[in-house]
Amino acid sequence: MEVTNKYITINTHIEGAPQESDFELKAAALSLSVEPGSNDVIVKNLYLSIDPYQINRMKSFSSSQKTSDFAVGIIPGQAIDAFGVGRVVASGNPKFEKDDLVAGVISWGEYSVVGGATMLNKLDPMGFPLSYHVGILGFSGLTAYGGFFEVCKPKKGEKVFVSAASGSVGNLVGQYAKLFGCYVVGCAGSKQKVELLKEKLGFDDAFNYKEETDLKSTLKRYFPDGIDIYFDNVGAEMLEAAVANMNAFGRVAVCGVISEYTDKRKRAAPDMLDVVYKRITIQGFLAADYLNVYADFLSTTSDHLRTGKMQVLEDISQGVESVPSAFIGLFRSDNIGKKIVQIADD
Amino acid sequence: MEVTNKYITINTHIEGAPQESDFELKAAALSLSVEPGSNDVIVKNLYLSIDPYQINRMKSFSSSQKTSDFAVGIIPGQAIDAFGVGRVVASGNPKFEKDDLVAGVISWGEYSVVGGATMLNKLDPMGFPLSYHVGILGFSGLTAYGGFFEVCKPKKGEKVFVSAASGSVGNLVGQYAKLFGCYVVGCAGSKQKVELLKEKLGFDDAFNYKEETDLKSTLKRYFPDGIDIYFDNVGAEMLEAAVANMNAFGRVAVCGVISEYTDKRKRAAPDMLDVVYKRITIQGFLAADYLNVYADFLSTTSDHLRTGKMQVLEDISQGVESVPSAFIGLFRSDNIGKKIVQIADD
Incomplete structure (x- = not known):
């Protein structure tokens, strides 16, 4: 099966505050099956985390780009990877099966083709809304x-x-x-x-x-x-x-x-x-650097959520088209709480 | 016995780089005996540590003055306390006897009258020159x-x-x-x-x-x-x-x-x-804050000195009159190694 995958790119490197004109919504045909022998995972994106640090990846140069795997520079015209939650559509990777919920590095688009998938994990929603796994539980x-x-x-x-x-x-x-x-x-x-x-x-x-x-x-x-x-x-x-x-x-x-x-x-x-x-x-x-406390974090935080001791502050926009404005809004302090874009229904 | 004690004061608070004119050599009669019942220790100063941080104490205001006992502001006209080594001349304090060598907070002068003496300790020179106890072993x-x-x-x-x-x-x-x-x-x-x-x-x-x-x-x-x-x-x-x-x-x-x-x-x-x-x-x-490693520091460093693994870099001026120029020189990087003033022979 083939679909049209809409995704967001930057037109150019961004040096100051981001503007709508810095971004472009692209569309490309995407086959929702993986080649035999491929390790790829195709993910239907559901929720995307919208984070300020991405601006540093969009600069032509930032010292941040040299120092961390997930902070590498973003190339104009190419897909932009980002943390999010999705559902597996097809997988050549033995770790994942069709219809698995996953969380990790996907991309600013409707679908993500994740190679290697070292930064993708199966997601147990633990009875919480999927959006929580992008923010408070992510x-x-x-x-x-x-x-x-x-x-x-x-x-x-x-x-x-x-x-x-x-x-x-x-x-x-x-x-x-x-x-x-x-x-x-x-x-x-x-x-x-x-x-x-x-x-x-x-x-x-x-x-x-x-x-x-x-x-x-x-x-x-x-x-x-x-x-x-x-x-x-x-x-x-x-x-x-x-x-x-x-x-x-x-x-x-x-x-x-x-x-x-x-x-x-x-x-x-x-x-x-x-x-x-x-x-x-x-x-x-x-x-x-604190993955060593991840299990503690998850059990403590989910307990606090179940007992009503913690409140969830989410600010969710709808559809891939809203990603640029959601991102731009971070620098205008438009968002209240975790800025998320819902790409598709669960 | 009474002596004339020469000591250094500041004339005024100092805001920029210190100048000779900011300092004054004063002289006052000092009785080398303690009143019965007094806890005072009178110390003949031998070596004084000359340290850049003292400039922050000489300002009319510095945030440093609020945050640490030995960083309190210096009042123009009054004696200036400083780390050094000396010999006890008279003591009302049971911790000290006449002729004891001591290290700790004394003052920029020929003699120090140390009340309370909570920041003064007996000194065992361990076979090293006394000046070492102002710098490398101080x-x-x-x-x-x-x-x-x-x-x-x-x-x-x-x-x-x-x-x-x-x-x-x-x-x-x-x-x-x-x-x-x-x-x-x-x-x-x-x-x-x-x-x-x-x-x-x-x-x-x-x-x-x-x-x-x-x-x-x-x-x-x-x-x-x-x-x-x-x-x-x-x-x-x-x-x-x-x-x-x-x-x-x-x-x-x-x-x-x-x-x-x-x-x-x-x-x-x-x-x-x-x-x-x-x-x-x-x-x-x-x-x-690191007095907990003081014993380690002292044994390690004295070992290194005895085995010739560490070198001693001292820059010693002579006489109480040289204290201001020694101090001023710190901010002109005149000194090579630890700046010390020898006030009197051991």
């Missing part, structure tokens, strides 16, 4: 869990600050931190998001950074006793302000620096005197 | 040892970069790293220092940063396979260049940022994309 969840517990090494009662706190990872970090017994303040970019953090997710406090002119003073107001842990998703001035307000032996987990991704001139220049005298640790990390 | 040594082994957590064969490598701490870090089995490159500010690093201290390579225009390219040249550990004593552009050249899971120990101490506008703005994707850890530290 890489966003592992990023939050590994970053908070393994990088930040929290102690009960510590004061935690989370930026982009209504984003895919931030909202989960805040929830893990609250459940663990920390005091948690988040920042976000709208009144609605701030309300949501306080009302729905149980943050101790939250503020709209767009209404603040002096972030150092703002954080001083929200943390009169200082910050012990800063989970950084944005970089730039916010990182500087957090370091200035940090307590002795404070820890910064640098998960992402979205404000620096689309503006090279934006750079955090934290006061290194603070770093020395307060013995601050600033540590970058990738979720892939 | 806090400079512990800083290098704790910083390198506990903060950097080196593995044999790793590539280590040390800035201010002929300075009090840097020269020891390089030597520890070589003895441990790392590849070590240092930078310093003169041809003579560079030669010394390579010829006398056994660094694998060294360069004069003043002759380089693009530090990122310079480090690429000296570390074609990347840097695993950067021991930072200077901050600013050098820190940025080191992060750019770092390998995955690289570690930066921030010991000091001398180029930022006297120029607030100088700030390192390392590329946080590198920090994230290369999972770099940037960690500030103070030697005082």
